[in-house]
Amino acid sequence: MTDPRDVVAHEAALLDEKRFDEWLALFAEDGHYWVPLLGAAQADPFSHNSLAYEDRLLLQLRVERLKNPRAHSQHPASHSQHVLQPSRVEHQGGDEVRLRTPFLYVEARGEDQVLLSGTARHHLVRTPGGWRIREKRIDLLNAARALPAIQLFI
Numbered sequence: 001m002t003d004p005r006d007v008v009a010h011e012a013a014l015l016d017e018k019r020f021d022e023w024l025a026l027f028a029e030d031g032h033y034w035v036p037l038l039g040a041a042q043a044d045p046f047s048h049n050s051l052a053y054e055d056r057l058l059l060q061l062r063v064e065r066l067k068n069p070r071a072h073s074q075h076p077a078s079h080s081q082h083v084l085q086p087s088r089v090e091h092q093g094g095d096e097v098r099l100r101t102p103f104l105y106v107e108a109r110g111e112d113q114v115l116l117s118g119t120a121r122h123h124l125v126r127t128p129g130g131w132r133i134r135e136k137r138i139d140l141l142n143a144a145r146a147l148p149a150i151q152l153f154i
Helices: 004-016 020-025 056-067
Strands: 027-036 050-055 078-084 088-093 096-109 112-127 130-140
Touching: 004 020, 004 078, 004 088, 004 096, 004 112, 004 130, 020 056, 027 056, 050 056
Parallel strands: 027 130
Antiparallel strands: 027 050, 078 096, 088 096, 096 112, 112 130
């Protein structure tokens, strides 16, 4: 993929298709997945609690748990659907780009369904293997409210 905006759509498709190993491969070795508790108002993951702040090792552990047929939280299995608006380039320089993508996210499991909305912010770096995610930040709309357990990745 030469256009970094294509990475965002590809990433969402991999998640919706439960191709978690391929999704994880999109992350740089120093990549992070971050869901701030305060949404867009939170400046960093260290000065306040986050809903999630995971490095590549923690992401790998979550992927392994999701793939395990004995994972109790996946009986019945969760399914997701990402609905994305077009990504907008917020900054581009050298081998890095920052994208902003408004989204709707639906996660269904059994009879339950959760609808979340917000903005995904991707910090991508160009590598010899293509664009990789250095950070994926999810700013949920009204993130500080009580949320149900999210089993997959927003």
